[in-house]
Amino acid sequence: MERKTVSRLLDEGLKNYSRVEAPGVAPGMPARPRHDRINWWLWLPAPVAVAAVLTLLAVIPRRPEAPPPVQRGIAGTPPAPVFAGTQPSRPPSVAMRARRPRSQAPAPSIHVLSPEELAGMELPAGLFPKQPPRPLAGGEIVIPEITIREVTIPDIETRNTERPGSATTETR
Amino acid sequence: MRMGAAAELVIDEHAGGPEAVVEEHRRMAYRIAYSVLRNHHDAEDAMQEAFLRIWRASAKLPQIADRKAWVARIAWNVANDQWHKLSACAAGVQANVSELAGAVTRRHDRGANVEEVAAGAELQRLLEALIAGLPPKLRDVLVLSTVEELEAAEIGRVLGVSSVTVRVRLFQARRLLRAKMERLLVHHKETKAPRGTK
Numbered sequence: 545m546e547r548k549t550v551s552r553l554l555d556e557g558l559k560n561y562s563r564v565e566a567p568g569v570a571p572g573m574p575a576r577p578r579h580d581r582i583n584w585w586l587w588l589p590a591p592v593a594v595a596a597v598l599t600l601l602a603v604i605p606r607r608p609e610a611p612p613p614v615q616r617g618i619a620g621t622p623p624a625p626v627f628a629g630t631q632p633s634r635p636p637s638v639a640m641r642a643r644r645p646r647s648q649a650p651a652p653s654i655h656v657l658s659p660e661e662l663a664g665m666e667l668p669a670g671l672f673p674k675q676p677p678r679p680l681a682g683g684e685i686v687i688p689e690i691t692i693r694e695v696t697i698p699d700i701e702t703r704n705t706e707r708p709g710s711a712t713t714e715t716r
Numbered sequence: 717m718r719m720g721a722a723a724e725l726v727i728d729e730h731a732g733g734p735e736a737v738v739e740e741h742r743r744m745a746y747r748i749a750y751s752v753l754r755n756h757h758d759a760e761d762a763m764q765e766a767f768l769r770i771w772r773a774s775a776k777l778p779q780i781a782d783r784k785a786w787v788a789r790i791a792w793n794v795a796n797d798q799w800h801k802l803s804a805c806a807a808g809v810q811a812n813v814s815e816l817a818g819a820v821t822r823r824h825d826r827g828a829n830v831e832e833v834a835a836g837a838e839l840q841r842l843l844e845a846l847i848a849g850l851p852p853k854l855r856d857v858l859v860l861s862t863v864e865e866l867e868a869a870e871i872g873r874v875l876g877v878s879s880v881t882v883r884v885r886l887f888q889a890r891r892l893l894r895a896k897m898e899r900l901l902v903h904h905k906e907t908k909a910p911r912g913t914k
Contacts, residue, residue: 557842562863
Protein backbone atom coordinates (compact mmCIF):
# COMPACT_ATOMS: atom_id res chain seq x y z
CA MET A 545 0.00 0.00 0.00
CA GLU A 546 1.35 3.42 -0.91
CA ARG A 547 2.05 6.15 1.61
CA LYS A 548 -0.40 8.44 -0.11
CA THR A 549 -3.12 5.82 0.24
CA VAL A 550 -2.30 5.40 3.90
CA SER A 551 -2.60 9.14 4.43
CA ARG A 552 -5.99 9.18 2.75
CA LEU A 553 -7.07 6.18 4.77
CA LEU A 554 -6.14 8.04 7.94
CA ASP A 555 -8.12 11.12 6.94
CA GLU A 556 -11.20 9.15 5.95
CA GLY A 557 -10.94 6.87 8.95
CA LEU A 558 -10.81 9.80 11.36
CA LYS A 559 -13.85 11.32 9.66
CA ASN A 560 -15.82 8.19 10.40
CA TYR A 561 -14.30 7.71 13.82
CA SER A 562 -17.11 9.31 15.83
CA ARG A 563 -19.93 8.18 13.65
CA VAL A 564 -22.36 5.63 15.03
CA GLU A 565 -21.64 2.04 14.25
CA ALA A 566 -25.12 1.13 13.03
CA PRO A 567 -25.53 1.83 9.31
CA GLY A 568 -28.35 4.01 8.13
CA VAL A 569 -28.61 5.94 11.37
CA ALA A 570 -28.19 9.66 11.63
CA PRO A 571 -24.79 10.38 13.18
CA GLY A 572 -24.91 10.97 16.84
CA MET A 573 -28.43 9.71 17.37
CA PRO A 574 -29.46 6.28 18.51
CA ALA A 575 -31.44 4.23 16.06
CA ARG A 576 -34.34 3.38 18.33
CA PRO A 577 -35.15 3.67 21.99
CA ARG A 578 -33.18 1.17 23.97
CA HIS A 579 -36.17 -0.70 25.36
CA ASP A 580 -37.49 -1.12 21.85
CA ARG A 581 -34.14 -2.34 20.64
CA ILE A 582 -33.42 -4.86 23.34
CA ASN A 583 -36.63 -6.09 24.87
CA TRP A 584 -38.92 -6.44 21.92
CA TRP A 585 -38.46 -10.19 21.77
CA LEU A 586 -39.61 -10.52 25.36
CA TRP A 587 -43.14 -9.71 24.20
CA LEU A 588 -43.22 -12.46 21.60
CA PRO A 589 -44.46 -15.21 23.98
CA ALA A 590 -47.39 -13.07 25.15
CA PRO A 591 -49.69 -13.58 22.13
CA VAL A 592 -48.61 -17.22 21.94
CA ALA A 593 -49.60 -17.74 25.55
CA VAL A 594 -52.94 -16.02 25.04
CA ALA A 595 -53.64 -18.17 21.98
CA ALA A 596 -52.71 -21.32 23.89
CA VAL A 597 -55.07 -20.46 26.74
CA LEU A 598 -57.91 -19.75 24.35
CA THR A 599 -57.28 -23.01 22.52
CA LEU A 600 -57.33 -24.94 25.77
CA LEU A 601 -60.57 -23.31 26.79
CA ALA A 602 -62.12 -24.28 23.49
CA VAL A 603 -60.84 -27.86 23.55
CA ILE A 604 -61.60 -28.81 27.14
CA PRO A 605 -65.20 -30.18 27.28
CA ARG A 606 -67.68 -28.48 29.46
CA ARG A 607 -68.55 -29.92 32.79
CA PRO A 608 -71.48 -32.31 32.40
CA GLU A 609 -74.80 -31.28 33.79
CA ALA A 610 -75.86 -32.50 37.18
CA PRO A 611 -77.25 -36.05 37.10
CA PRO A 612 -80.98 -36.52 37.54
CA PRO A 613 -82.35 -37.34 40.95
CA VAL A 614 -81.45 -40.70 42.32
CA GLN A 615 -83.95 -43.39 41.46
CA ARG A 616 -84.69 -46.18 43.77
CA GLY A 617 -86.65 -49.27 43.30
CA ILE A 618 -87.34 -52.45 45.04
CA ALA A 619 -84.26 -54.40 45.88
CA GLY A 620 -83.41 -56.77 43.11
CA THR A 621 -85.61 -55.13 40.52
CA PRO A 622 -84.63 -52.50 38.06
CA PRO A 623 -86.13 -49.07 38.39
CA ALA A 624 -89.43 -48.87 36.75
CA PRO A 625 -89.48 -46.71 33.66
CA VAL A 626 -91.83 -43.84 33.33
CA PHE A 627 -93.10 -42.71 30.03
CA ALA A 628 -93.98 -39.42 28.51
CA GLY A 629 -96.46 -37.25 30.15
CA THR A 630 -95.33 -37.85 33.68
CA GLN A 631 -93.90 -35.12 35.81
CA PRO A 632 -90.30 -35.20 36.92
CA SER A 633 -89.95 -37.04 40.13
CA ARG A 634 -89.08 -35.24 43.30
CA PRO A 635 -85.71 -35.84 44.81
CA PRO A 636 -85.57 -38.58 47.39
CA SER A 637 -86.14 -37.65 50.92
CA VAL A 638 -83.38 -37.39 53.45
CA ALA A 639 -84.36 -40.68 54.99
CA MET A 640 -84.20 -42.44 51.68
CA ARG A 641 -80.86 -40.95 50.86
CA ALA A 642 -79.58 -42.09 54.22
CA ARG A 643 -80.65 -45.65 53.52
CA ARG A 644 -79.18 -45.71 50.07
CA PRO A 645 -76.22 -48.06 49.94
CA ARG A 646 -73.01 -46.41 48.83
CA SER A 647 -72.19 -49.19 46.43
CA GLN A 648 -75.31 -48.57 44.42
CA ALA A 649 -74.60 -47.52 40.90
CA PRO A 650 -75.81 -44.10 39.83
CA ALA A 651 -79.27 -44.09 38.43
CA PRO A 652 -79.63 -44.17 34.68
CA SER A 653 -80.27 -40.91 33.03
CA ILE A 654 -83.29 -40.01 31.03
CA HIS A 655 -83.48 -41.82 27.78
CA VAL A 656 -85.83 -40.88 25.03
CA LEU A 657 -86.95 -43.87 23.14
CA SER A 658 -87.12 -43.66 19.45
CA PRO A 659 -90.25 -44.85 17.73
CA GLU A 660 -88.44 -47.94 16.52
CA GLU A 661 -87.36 -48.85 20.02
CA LEU A 662 -90.76 -48.20 21.35
CA ALA A 663 -92.42 -50.39 18.79
CA GLY A 664 -90.31 -53.38 19.80
CA MET A 665 -90.80 -53.02 23.53
CA GLU A 666 -93.01 -55.22 25.62
CA LEU A 667 -94.72 -53.01 28.11
CA PRO A 668 -96.79 -54.18 31.08
CA ALA A 669 -100.35 -54.33 30.00
CA GLY A 670 -102.69 -51.97 31.71
CA LEU A 671 -100.12 -50.04 33.68
CA PHE A 672 -98.50 -48.05 30.93
CA PRO A 673 -100.86 -47.88 28.05
CA LYS A 674 -99.03 -48.11 24.83
CA GLN A 675 -100.28 -45.74 22.28
CA PRO A 676 -100.97 -47.65 19.13
CA PRO A 677 -99.70 -46.25 15.92
CA ARG A 678 -102.22 -44.01 14.34
CA PRO A 679 -102.61 -44.43 10.67
CA LEU A 680 -102.96 -41.27 8.75
CA ALA A 681 -105.18 -40.68 5.86
CA GLY A 682 -102.48 -41.53 3.40
CA GLY A 683 -101.75 -44.81 5.06
CA GLU A 684 -98.49 -43.72 6.64
CA ILE A 685 -98.06 -44.78 10.21
CA VAL A 686 -96.74 -42.17 12.56
CA ILE A 687 -95.39 -43.36 15.82
CA PRO A 688 -95.44 -40.60 18.39
CA GLU A 689 -92.23 -39.94 20.19
CA ILE A 690 -92.53 -40.84 23.80
CA THR A 691 -90.17 -39.75 26.49
CA ILE A 692 -89.42 -42.27 29.11
CA ARG A 693 -88.53 -40.84 32.44
CA GLU A 694 -87.70 -42.44 35.68
CA VAL A 695 -89.59 -41.84 38.80
CA THR A 696 -88.98 -42.34 42.41
CA ILE A 697 -90.56 -45.47 43.64
CA PRO A 698 -91.93 -45.11 47.14
CA ASP A 699 -90.22 -46.90 49.87
CA ILE A 700 -90.90 -50.55 50.29
CA GLU A 701 -92.43 -49.98 53.68
CA THR A 702 -95.03 -47.64 52.31
CA ARG A 703 -97.93 -48.87 50.37
CA ASN A 704 -98.58 -47.23 47.14
CA THR A 705 -102.29 -47.09 46.81
CA GLU A 706 -102.23 -44.51 44.10
CA ARG A 707 -100.93 -46.91 41.53
CA PRO A 708 -102.96 -50.03 41.53
CA GLY A 709 -101.29 -52.88 39.91
CA SER A 710 -97.82 -51.54 40.36
CA ALA A 711 -95.13 -53.86 41.54
CA THR A 712 -94.24 -51.49 44.29
CA THR A 713 -97.50 -52.01 46.08
CA GLU A 714 -96.49 -55.36 47.31
CA THR A 715 -95.35 -55.47 50.86
CA ARG A 716 -92.58 -57.66 51.77
CA MET B 717 -44.96 46.55 26.18
CA ARG B 718 -44.37 45.58 29.77
CA MET B 719 -46.47 42.49 29.34
CA GLY B 720 -44.52 41.57 26.21
CA ALA B 721 -41.20 42.03 27.97
CA ALA B 722 -42.37 39.82 30.83
CA ALA B 723 -43.51 37.15 28.43
CA GLU B 724 -40.17 37.22 26.63
CA LEU B 725 -38.39 36.88 29.95
CA VAL B 726 -40.46 33.85 30.84
CA ILE B 727 -39.78 32.33 27.45
CA ASP B 728 -36.06 33.01 27.76
CA GLU B 729 -35.92 31.46 31.19
CA HIS B 730 -37.80 28.42 29.96
CA ALA B 731 -35.67 28.14 26.84
CA GLY B 732 -32.46 28.39 28.86
CA GLY B 733 -33.35 25.60 31.25
CA PRO B 734 -31.63 22.26 31.44
CA GLU B 735 -34.14 20.72 29.04
CA ALA B 736 -33.23 23.19 26.35
CA VAL B 737 -29.51 22.70 26.95
CA VAL B 738 -29.88 18.97 26.75
CA GLU B 739 -31.96 19.15 23.62
CA GLU B 740 -29.55 21.51 21.93
CA HIS B 741 -26.35 19.61 22.68
CA ARG B 742 -27.56 16.03 22.78
CA ARG B 743 -25.94 15.13 19.49
CA MET B 744 -22.59 16.58 20.42
CA ALA B 745 -22.59 14.91 23.82
CA TYR B 746 -23.33 11.58 22.24
CA ARG B 747 -20.51 11.94 19.75
CA ILE B 748 -18.03 12.87 22.43
CA ALA B 749 -19.04 9.85 24.47
CA TYR B 750 -18.90 7.62 21.43
CA SER B 751 -15.47 8.89 20.41
CA VAL B 752 -14.14 7.82 23.79
CA LEU B 753 -16.08 4.64 24.46
CA ARG B 754 -16.41 3.33 20.90
CA ASN B 755 -19.66 1.58 21.72
CA HIS B 756 -23.18 2.73 21.09
CA HIS B 757 -24.71 1.46 24.31
CA ASP B 758 -21.89 2.70 26.49
CA ALA B 759 -22.10 6.08 24.79
CA GLU B 760 -25.82 6.23 25.50
CA ASP B 761 -25.24 5.39 29.13
CA ALA B 762 -22.57 8.06 29.37
CA MET B 763 -24.85 10.58 27.73
CA GLN B 764 -27.60 9.83 30.22
CA GLU B 765 -25.17 10.24 33.08
CA ALA B 766 -23.94 13.52 31.62
CA PHE B 767 -27.43 14.88 31.33
CA LEU B 768 -28.16 13.81 34.86
CA ARG B 769 -25.20 15.85 36.01
CA ILE B 770 -26.41 18.78 33.95
CA TRP B 771 -29.80 18.49 35.58
CA ARG B 772 -28.29 18.48 39.04
CA ALA B 773 -26.19 21.52 38.20
CA SER B 774 -29.06 23.42 36.63
CA ALA B 775 -28.89 26.01 39.40
CA LYS B 776 -25.51 27.10 38.05
CA LEU B 777 -26.79 27.34 34.51
CA PRO B 778 -27.43 31.13 34.46
CA GLN B 779 -23.79 31.82 35.39
CA ILE B 780 -22.38 29.66 32.60
CA ALA B 781 -21.39 31.69 29.57
CA ASP B 782 -20.38 28.96 27.11
CA ARG B 783 -22.92 26.24 27.63
CA LYS B 784 -21.75 24.20 24.69
CA ALA B 785 -18.24 23.86 26.07
CA TRP B 786 -19.70 23.20 29.51
CA VAL B 787 -21.83 20.34 28.21
CA ALA B 788 -18.89 19.03 26.18
CA ARG B 789 -16.67 19.02 29.25
CA ILE B 790 -19.25 17.15 31.30
CA ALA B 791 -19.73 14.58 28.55
CA TRP B 792 -16.00 14.21 28.17
CA ASN B 793 -15.44 13.66 31.88
CA VAL B 794 -18.28 11.17 32.18
CA ALA B 795 -17.10 9.24 29.14
CA ASN B 796 -13.53 9.12 30.43
CA ASP B 797 -14.70 7.90 33.83
CA GLN B 798 -16.71 5.18 32.20
CA TRP B 799 -13.86 4.29 29.89
CA HIS B 800 -11.55 3.78 32.86
CA LYS B 801 -14.11 1.52 34.50
CA LEU B 802 -14.60 -0.50 31.33
CA SER B 803 -10.86 -0.69 30.74
CA ALA B 804 -10.39 -2.07 34.22
CA CYS B 805 -13.02 -4.69 33.50
CA ALA B 806 -11.61 -5.58 30.10
CA ALA B 807 -7.95 -5.60 31.06
CA GLY B 808 -5.92 -7.89 28.93
CA VAL B 809 -8.18 -7.70 25.91
CA GLN B 810 -5.90 -6.21 23.31
CA ALA B 811 -6.61 -6.01 19.64
CA ASN B 812 -3.99 -7.63 17.50
CA VAL B 813 -2.75 -4.67 15.48
CA SER B 814 -0.90 -6.80 12.97
CA GLU B 815 -3.94 -8.89 12.18
CA LEU B 816 -6.08 -5.78 11.76
CA ALA B 817 -3.49 -4.25 9.46
CA GLY B 818 -3.45 -7.44 7.44
CA ALA B 819 -7.23 -7.36 7.12
CA VAL B 820 -7.14 -3.75 5.93
CA THR B 821 -4.47 -4.55 3.39
CA ARG B 822 -6.29 -7.57 2.08
CA ARG B 823 -9.47 -5.58 1.67
CA HIS B 824 -7.59 -2.93 -0.26
CA ASP B 825 -5.90 -5.53 -2.42
CA ARG B 826 -9.24 -7.03 -3.34
CA GLY B 827 -10.08 -3.83 -5.15
CA ALA B 828 -11.92 -1.79 -2.53
CA ASN B 829 -11.38 1.93 -2.83
CA VAL B 830 -10.22 4.18 -0.02
CA GLU B 831 -13.73 5.18 1.07
CA GLU B 832 -14.86 1.58 1.28
CA VAL B 833 -11.81 0.56 3.25
CA ALA B 834 -12.22 3.55 5.54
CA ALA B 835 -15.85 2.67 6.22
CA GLY B 836 -14.94 -0.90 7.08
CA ALA B 837 -14.80 -2.19 10.60
CA GLU B 838 -11.19 -3.33 10.22
CA LEU B 839 -9.79 0.15 9.75
CA GLN B 840 -11.92 1.54 12.56
CA ARG B 841 -10.64 -1.10 14.95
CA LEU B 842 -7.11 -0.51 13.77
CA LEU B 843 -7.51 3.22 14.41
CA GLU B 844 -8.96 2.53 17.85
CA ALA B 845 -5.97 0.43 18.74
CA LEU B 846 -3.48 2.95 17.41
CA ILE B 847 -5.18 5.94 19.04
CA ALA B 848 -5.30 4.09 22.35
CA GLY B 849 -1.55 3.80 22.13
CA LEU B 850 -0.96 7.54 21.73
CA PRO B 851 0.19 9.72 24.63
CA PRO B 852 -2.84 10.90 26.61
CA LYS B 853 -2.48 14.58 25.72
CA LEU B 854 -2.31 13.85 22.01
CA ARG B 855 -5.00 11.19 22.24
CA ASP B 856 -7.52 13.51 23.92
CA VAL B 857 -7.09 16.22 21.33
CA LEU B 858 -7.28 13.77 18.46
CA VAL B 859 -10.40 12.06 19.80
CA LEU B 860 -12.20 15.33 20.41
CA SER B 861 -11.21 16.58 16.98
CA THR B 862 -13.15 13.74 15.41
CA VAL B 863 -16.37 15.20 16.85
CA GLU B 864 -17.63 17.36 14.05
CA GLU B 865 -19.40 19.86 16.25
CA LEU B 866 -16.28 20.90 18.14
CA GLU B 867 -13.88 23.56 16.91
CA ALA B 868 -10.31 23.92 18.15
CA ALA B 869 -11.26 26.69 20.58
CA GLU B 870 -14.04 24.58 22.07
CA ILE B 871 -11.74 21.58 22.37
CA GLY B 872 -9.36 23.87 24.21
CA ARG B 873 -12.11 24.93 26.60
CA VAL B 874 -13.04 21.31 27.24
CA LEU B 875 -9.45 20.32 27.93
CA GLY B 876 -8.44 23.57 29.59
CA VAL B 877 -5.79 24.53 27.03
CA SER B 878 -5.54 27.19 24.37
CA SER B 879 -6.67 26.71 20.81
CA VAL B 880 -3.07 27.00 19.62
CA THR B 881 -2.07 24.16 21.89
CA VAL B 882 -4.94 22.13 20.51
CA ARG B 883 -3.74 22.67 16.93
CA VAL B 884 -0.17 21.79 17.78
CA ARG B 885 -1.17 18.61 19.61
CA LEU B 886 -3.51 17.66 16.85
CA PHE B 887 -0.77 18.01 14.28
CA GLN B 888 1.58 15.91 16.37
CA ALA B 889 -1.05 13.28 16.99
CA ARG B 890 -1.88 12.90 13.32
CA ARG B 891 1.77 12.72 12.36
CA LEU B 892 2.43 10.04 14.92
CA LEU B 893 -0.63 8.11 13.88
CA ARG B 894 0.27 8.30 10.22
CA ALA B 895 3.73 7.01 10.95
CA LYS B 896 2.30 4.05 12.81
CA MET B 897 -0.11 3.25 10.04
CA GLU B 898 2.56 3.47 7.37
CA ARG B 899 4.78 1.19 9.35
CA LEU B 900 1.97 -1.33 9.60
CA LEU B 901 0.32 -1.12 6.20
CA VAL B 902 3.26 -0.36 3.92
CA HIS B 903 5.50 -2.75 5.79
CA HIS B 904 2.81 -5.41 5.65
CA LYS B 905 2.55 -4.97 1.91
CA GLU B 906 6.28 -5.19 1.40
CA THR B 907 6.64 -8.29 3.48
CA LYS B 908 3.87 -9.94 1.53
CA ALA B 909 5.44 -9.08 -1.82
CA PRO B 910 7.55 -11.80 -3.48
CA ARG B 911 11.32 -11.43 -3.25
CA GLY B 912 11.91 -11.22 -6.95
CA THR B 913 9.88 -8.05 -7.30
CA LYS B 914 12.19 -5.98 -5.12
